Amino acid sequence: MSTVEQQLDDLQAEITSELPSDISVSSVKYEGPELVVYTRDPKEFAQQGDLIRKLASKLRKRITVRPDPSVLSRPNEAREEIMNVIPDEAGVTDLDFHADTGEVVIEAEKPGMVIGRHGSTLRDITKNVGWTPEVVRTPPIESSTVSNVRSFLKQERDERRDILEKVGRQIHREEMSDDEYVRISTLGCCREVGRAAFILSTPETRILIDCGDKPGAEGEVPYLHAPEAFGAGPETIDAVVLTHAHLDHSAFIPLLFKYGYDGPIYCTEPTRDLMGLLTLDYLDVAAKEGRTPPYDSEMVREAIKHCIPLEYGDVTDIAPDVKLTFHNAGHILGSAVSHFHIGDGLYNVCFSGDIHYDDTRLFNGAVNDFPRVETLVLESTYGGRNDYQTDQEDSEEKLKEVINETYEKGGKVVIPAFAVGRSQEIMLVIEEAMRNGEIPSMPVHLDGMIWEATAIHTTYPEYLRDELRDRIFHEDENPFLAEEFNHIDGGEEERQDVADGDQCIILSTSGMVTGGPIMSWLGHIGPDPESTMVFVGYQAQGTLGRRIQNGWDEIPTSEVGAMGGGNGRGTLALNLDVETVDGFSGHADRAGLENFVKTMNPRPEKVLCVHGDERSTQDLSSALYHDYNMRTFAPKNLETFRFL
Amino acid sequence: MSTVEQQLDDLQAEITSELPSDISVSSVKYEGPELVVYTRDPKEFAQQGDLIRKLASKLRKRITVRPDPSVLSRPNEAREEIMNVIPDEAGVTDLDFHADTGEVVIEAEKPGMVIGRHGSTLRDITKNVGWTPEVVRTPPIESSTVSNVRSFLKQERDERRDILEKVGRQIHREEMSDDEYVRISTLGCCREVGRAAFILSTPETRILIDCGDKPGAEGEVPYLHAPEAFGAGPETIDAVVLTHAHLDHSAFIPLLFKYGYDGPIYCTEPTRDLMGLLTLDYLDVAAKEGRTPPYDSEMVREAIKHCIPLEYGDVTDIAPDVKLTFHNAGHILGSAVSHFHIGDGLYNVCFSGDIHYDDTRLFNGAVNDFPRVETLVLESTYGGRNDYQTDQEDSEEKLKEVINETYEKGGKVVIPAFAVGRSQEIMLVIEEAMRNGEIPSMPVHLDGMIWEATAIHTTYPEYLRDELRDRIFHEDENPFLAEEFNHIDGGEEERQDVADGDQCIILSTSGMVTGGPIMSWLGHIGPDPESTMVFVGYQAQGTLGRRIQNGWDEIPTSEVGAMGGGNGRGTLALNLDVETVDGFSGHADRAGLENFVKTMNPRPEKVLCVHGDERSTQDLSSALYHDYNMRTFAPKNLETFRFL
Ligand SMILES: [Zn+2]
Ligand SMILES: [Zn+2]
Ligand SMILES: [Zn+2]
Ligand SMILES: [Zn+2]
Ligand SMILES: [Zn+2]
Structure with missing residues (x-):
């Protein structure tokens, strides 16, 4: 018997001896860093509130309890029971039963309401149906990344x-070495x-x-x-x-x-x-x-x-x-x-x-x-x-000034930005400023991967700043859902419409103007002297962004690429204002x-x-x-x- | 063709073009770090004094020239020719012909006389017989290590x-990486x-x-x-x-x-x-x-x-x-x-x-x-x-004093020493002191591997200090051949005789009294209050040498081991004087x-x-x-x- 088998046998014996006699342990297994305890009495287990916590601290291991497949209720019955236990406001969007492990994955708009106070609702679920619930959030903004990853992992479950x-x-x-x-x-x-x-x-x-x-x-x-x-x-x-x-x-x-x-x-x-x-x-x-x-x-x-x-x-x-x-x-x-x-x-x-x-x-x-x-x-x-940076407060003031000035001139604001992190930060500044009337309300177009990245952010609000997290939990306060934000998903046609249309703000990747839809925006907006390009992130040596920042006002069409167009002479005239607002670094x-x-x-x-x-x-x-x-x-x- | 083959082909072409037209190159090969050039005209090659040196510096490689096997004279004929060329005083003790490489290994008591001024005798040998001579020294003191290594390498030649x-x-x-x-x-x-x-x-x-x-x-x-x-x-x-x-x-x-x-x-x-x-x-x-x-x-x-x-x-x-x-x-x-x-x-x-x-x-x-x-x-x-050491001159004075004092008391001097290096240094001090009458002439017994190590030293005098090297070249001045030195090769019986006999000096391994024949000497001489043990090297923590140095005067027989004997009560009394003379460190x-x-x-x-x-x-x-x-x-x- 391998030492791991021996260890698992010993753990099963120890766990059994710690548990009340009416709770059986059918097997224990390692699953990654966790110890999974299978039991024929999942309901009894769930009834004893902090049994798992006590076991975990005694064994100094992360412990998950799952029902032995032999005692599982049928998914259709379980589904009904579960929906009864979970309050309607939780917004359950999917239930997914995995008979091999006795887990049911519950996707809900408000995972907190599925979990309940100190996990009470989860325990109720197990008490009623035996299955072990696992909760994930329904992305408040649809994210193809999140849904692809989830369905891929489901498919590769075995x-x-x-x-x-x-x-x-x-x-x-077992540890082999006695060296340190x-x-x-x-x-x-x-x-x-x-x-x-x-x-x-x-x-x-x-x-x-x-x-x-x-x-x-x-x-x-x-x-x-x-x-x-x-x-x-x-x-x-x-x-x-x-x-x-x-x-x-x-x-x-x-x-x-x-x-x-x-x-x-x-x-x-x-x-x-x-x-x-x-x-x-x-x-x-x-x-x-x-x-x-x-x-x-x-x-x-x-x-x-x-x-x-x-x-x-x-x-x-x-x-x-x-x-x-x-x-x-x-x-x-x-x-x-x-x-x-x-x-x-x-x-x-x-x-x-x-x-x-x-x-x-x-x-x-x-x-x-x-x-x-x-x-x-x-x-x-x-x-x-x-390497000292401007205070973010000052940077925000400056950004708002630039937006207001451009608005007064009748131009558009183009902001090259990284999809992940800086874009969402800028979105939050703009959303608040519009809400408070510090800048005029106008469409904010999000191009490239920014929308998708934002959707991922809203899927995991627990990882955001407390105040922001709390706001996202209340749909009507989720700043990323503000009506000004528009996802550019109509390609060149939509860009042309935006370029021909009213004043607006455009956030687009790539952040250093090295490719992506920003090249197209450069072609559309670059020649317009009323408009402004605002750099909010570091522009590395050798990037087009850095050269524009440094005053280039004519760009070879070859630099702009297929998306950017040009004036037929092989160059693109840059007449828009160029501003740099630092202080938004990650x-x-x-x-x-x-x-x-x-x-x-x-x-x-x-x-x-x-x-x-x-x-x-x-x-x-x-x-x-x-x-x-x-x-x-x-x-x-x-x-x-x-x-x- | 591999890149090495290609390289060798190119080298052969380059060497051929550098050589006079009457010297052919039949092949070139790498042999370890050397480039070996085979020629059907070894004699002509040898005639042109510094051709090899010029080639080596041009190609930036170490070059050896060997005769193509097809042109080799028969070993018996060559032997006679070679003995004619080398002066008798060179003391040739062995000639060994290797037809596969055209090399003849010449073992001689005076390798310098086989080489000749600037290698002239070697060149003469090649000019006369075609074979490439390689010279090794006949150990002035027979060394089983040297002769075992040499005969082993001969046997494993292929x-x-x-x-x-x-x-x-x-x-x-070829070098593969362009990183540095x-x-x-x-x-x-x-x-x-x-x-x-x-x-x-x-x-x-x-x-x-x-x-x-x-x-x-x-x-x-x-x-x-x-x-x-x-x-x-x-x-x-x-x-x-x-x-x-x-x-x-x-x-x-x-x-x-x-x-x-x-x-x-x-x-x-x-x-x-x-x-x-x-x-x-x-x-x-x-x-x-x-x-x-x-x-x-x-x-x-x-x-x-x-x-x-x-x-x-x-x-x-x-x-x-x-x-x-x-x-x-x-x-x-x-x-x-x-x-x-x-x-x-x-x-x-x-x-x-x-x-x-x-x-x-x-x-x-x-x-x-x-x-x-x-x-x-x-x-x-x-x-x-x-960590400053005593000057060696002062140390030598002290060593001679200790020897003289012990001699006057009528005791023996026992020196535990490492076989390699320190023993030979002490031998040189003693030999000179006896020659100059600073200490009385008496037998100096060398036990353990000291004799063998000394023999290896005399085989490679080029690696010794100039003055010493020159003395070894003249047999009658070789200090290691001084008549006082005696190799203990008669085991316990000889040791008993020495112990029972007249005053003498004993150098024996191991240097830290952790085993070897010094244990036997400890048993023989340890109880004698007239005798002295002199430590001339570092005694590491935990060794018996260190403990004796620190004043132990009774040693459990178990420590002394089988060779040391004891007094039947399971301990050995140490009555001899203990002295430390440092300054002989390597x-x-x-x-x-x-x-x-x-x-x-x-x-x-x-x-x-x-x-x-x-x-x-x-x-x-x-x-x-x-x-x-x-x-x-x-x-x-x-x-x-x-x-x-
Ligand atoms: Zn990094
Ligand atoms: Zn990073
Ligand atoms: Zn980074
Ligand atoms: Zn060392
Ligand atoms: Zn060393």
């Missing part, structure tokens, strides 16, 4: 159960922004954290082939942890499966969905630009199938000697500060991922409060000594980074400054050393640091 | 030729003494430097299984470089072959022979102590078969992008400071190995003069702030280490302090940083540093 069982056995395997160390190897993202990838390793376990591309430098991929990465074989990597969905962290996650990786990806649920959206778009863009994509969409599906979603605050075993906890990072939807607890109190490492320290309209500021942290791996995008500025560290509880002993150019990482590293007396480093790629 | 050809192709393969970096990974020997092992890597090449054990901590082996070492497979290591034969650098070299390594080991010729001696003894000791040896003697033979001996100063291609040069390290016979030149002027790394900075009786001081060095990996055994002391760096030409930019305990490496690192303004590090095991 394989996914196998994956989870395999992962569970890996996690709960903790190491971090840098595979990218050091003294540069882009291609984030780190290996966290112990004698027992190796974890890959992020695996992104480097925008504008397609050849510079993470050093995955280094011996300390996949050189020793993909099976030597226990787990992948994805801090957030931005491509500089996620682009090559699907590639890992092409390389033979077959293990779990830990991330939040919104990160999973956004990764699907962004990597598929990444493949599209590569194909359009004539580059050979490094993997195909099949690999994106593989990646999604291997995702194990974790919520902020869940302490989760991901290896025999490693517990992972995600915390809000304030950067984009689902972005996570990733805390690793190694051994039994041996060592703690925190990867900031990308963070925003202060609250924004969309998100609460990054969490920096932990039980313990010895080493912090800190992003340094704006770590340079002069990244902490220098002050934010210092505050994150300064107020961090507890203070880390060591800080590795990464995800910033050479100057930023070195400036930040030396400032933290001098001001807070920490041991700090600005690593290079391909180095390995040992702690302990 | 396989060895295959190995060399394979290595040659590896070295001259230089990295050092630490697998052992950091913040500790023992288990030396480092990986030097570029995008193209990975080199293992040393692979030793940790005396007194058998479980602590180098981290060979780490992904950056053999985790990615033994075939990912291009070459092994062995700095010297001490077990803390060499013990696990044979183990590599058990793990599937099949590449070259670069070391000096004496290091190869001493490694054979010491690793076989290591297996013996392990067996005697009831430990399972990690490999068997077959693996020692594998290792020896894969050795490619290099001489000090030879600049040798060992990978497409790495040239290795050994320099005298002054530490033990054949010990080498290893200089790596990477890329074409890209970067230079120097591994000190173990060094002695000042001249000793046995060796010239370590070389610290190089064309270029950016990073130095420096041993730090005595790097602590107070390691530079703190001043020597600083001098090595201070006078180094050029000064390195970065220094990694290794091969010392935590305090020593950190003291030395911080001193070098403050005093010489270098970037210094005291790495931990399992870290990776990137340069460039």
Whole structure:
């Protein structure tokens, strides 16, 4: 008998002995990081309010209870019972019964009302029908990404159960080594922004954290082939942890499966969905630009199938000697500060991922409060000594001014923006300003992936700032549903209509004017001296956005591409005003980074400054050393640091 | 056609075009790092004095010329001709013809006379007989190690030729990567003494430097299984470089072959022979102590078969992008400071190995003069702030005093000593003192491996200090042949006779009184109050030597072992005097280490302090940083540093 079998047998015996004699345990199984307890008495189990919580704390495991298939009521009967228990206002949109696991997935507009106070409604469901309910939110705005991911996972249910069982056995395997160390190897993202990838390793376990591309430098991929990465074989990597969905962290996650990786990806649920959206778009863009994509969409599906979603605050075993906890990072939807607890109190490492320290309209500021942290791996995008950003309040005032001025001139406002994060932030500013009469009410057209990204945001309001979350829960207050917002889904024809029509605001991707529908808007609106283009995000060196920002007023048609048109002489005259409003960054500025560290509880002993150019990482590293007396480093790629 | 075939074809064409028309080239081949040119006109080749040198500098390769087998004269005829050319005084003891390569190995007592002025006699041999002569020294003192190694290599000649050809192709393969970096990974020997092992890597090449054990901590082996070492497979290591034969650098070299390594080991010729001696003894000791040896003697033979001996100063291609040069390290016979030149002027790394900075009786001081060095990996055994040693002159005075005092009392002097290095140094001191009448002439008994190690020293006088080398060349002045020296080869019986006999000096292994014949001497001489035990080397914590040094005067018989006897009550009374004479260390002391760096030409930019305990490496690192303004590090095991 394998040690895992033995362990499960022992656990079953222990659980049985802890339970009242009228509750039987038919089997226990690992499913990913969870221990699933099958019982022939699910109703009795549900009756005893905090039995599961007590078991979980006694066994120090995450526990799920499911009915033994033999005692399940028939789905049709169960459906009726369930609908009786759940109040009508919950807005149930789908019920999906899985006889293999005894689970019923309930999709509802108001998941909170399905759950009930402290889970009372859920318990009532089990008490009445035996099935184990699992609740997901009906997207308030229809999202093809969310519905595709959900139906794909439903379709792959069997394989996914196998994956989870395999992962569970890996996690709960016996520890083999009696050595002790903790190491971090840098595979990218050091003294540069882009291609984030780190290996966290112990004698027992190796974890890959992020695996992104480097925008504008397609050849510079993470050093995955280094011996300390996949050189020793993909099976030597226990787990992948994805801090957030931005491509500089996620682009090559699907590639890992092409390389033979077959293990779990830990991330939040919104990160999973956004990764699907962004990597598929990444493949599209590569194909359009004539580059050979490094993997195909099949690999994106593989990646999604291997995702194990974790919520902020869940302490989760991901290896025999490693517990992972995600915390809000304030950067984009689902972005996570990733805390690793190694051994039994041996060592703690925190990867900031990308963070925003202060609250924004969309998100609460990054969490920096932990039980313990010895080493912090800190992003340094704006770590340079002069990298201070304008206050968002001032930026908002300026944006409103620009909109008002353009409106008075009779022109249109075109805002190139990233689909994920910055667009929603700007939407919130505009919606409030219109509601308060600070700017005139007019159509706000959302083009490119912005609408879809917004829909994903509204699917996961728990990941948004408290006030915003509460407003989304009340349909009539959901700011993203304001009547001014219009989804451009009619293609070039609709764009032509908008261009020919009344004053309006246009938010469109790509954010650096390097492709996408913004090229079309440039063709339509560019020549109009009454209109204004407003840059609200960082424009990288070498992008068209940067050149427009710097004063280019004639663009070769070849730059604008097929969508942009031109004037027949091969150039496009840019007569519109160009304005820059910064302060909407998703990244902490220098002050934010210092505050994150300064107020961090507890203070880390060591800080590795990464995800910033050479100057930023070195400036930040030396400032933290001098001001807070920490041991700090600005690593290079391909180095390995040992702690302990 | 492979790129190597193509390369060889091109080389053959180029060489042919460089040669006079009467010299043909029948083929060219790689043999390890050398390019071997086969010709049907060896005599004509030999006539043109510096043709080979010119070719070598033109092609930037090490070149050997050999006769095409078709033109070889018959060995019997050749033998006669060769003996005519070589002067009788050369003392030829063996001629060995190898028709497969056209080489004749000439073993002679005075190799210099076989070579002739600037190689003139060698050239004469080729001119007369066509065969290519190779010269080795007849050991002035018979050494079973040397003769075993030589006859083993002769017997394995065919396989060895295959190995060399394979290595040659590896070295001259085409470079695949266009990335550039230089990295050092630490697998052992950091913040500790023992288990030396480092990986030097570029995008193209990975080199293992040393692979030793940790005396007194058998479980602590180098981290060979780490992904950056053999985790990615033994075939990912291009070459092994062995700095010297001490077990803390060499013990696990044979183990590599058990793990599937099949590449070259670069070391000096004496290091190869001493490694054979010491690793076989290591297996013996392990067996005697009831430990399972990690490999068997077959693996020692594998290792020896894969050795490619290099001489000090030879600049040798060992990978497409790495040239290795050994320099005298002054530490033990054949010990080498290893200089790596990477890329074409890209970067230079120097591994000190173990060094002695000042001249000793046995060796010239370590070389610290190089064309270029950016990073130095420096041993730090005595790097602590107070690690200053007595001057050797003072130590010698003290040793002579102790000998004289003991002589006057009528006792014997017992000196536990390491077989390699320290024993020979003490022998030289004693020989000179007796010759000058500073101490009375009396028998000096050499027990354990000391005699054998001494014989190996006299086989390679080129590796000894100039003055000593010159004396060994004149048989009547060879200090190791002084009549006072007696090899204990009669076992316990002889020891009993010596113990019962007149006053004498005994040098015996092991150096830390942890086993070997010194245990027997302890039993014989220990109870005698007239005698003295003199410690001349470092006694590690936990060894019996250390405890005796600290004043133990009764030893449990169990400690002394079978050889030592006892008094029947289970203890052995130690009545002899105990003296410590330091200053004979093979390691530079703190001043020597600083001098090595201070006078180094050029000064390195970065220094990694290794091969010392935590305090020593950190003291030395911080001193070098403050005093010489270098970037210094005291790495931990399992870290990776990137340069460039
Ligand atoms: Zn990001
Ligand atoms: Zn970013
Ligand atoms: Zn990022
Ligand atoms: Zn040594
Ligand atoms: Zn050593």
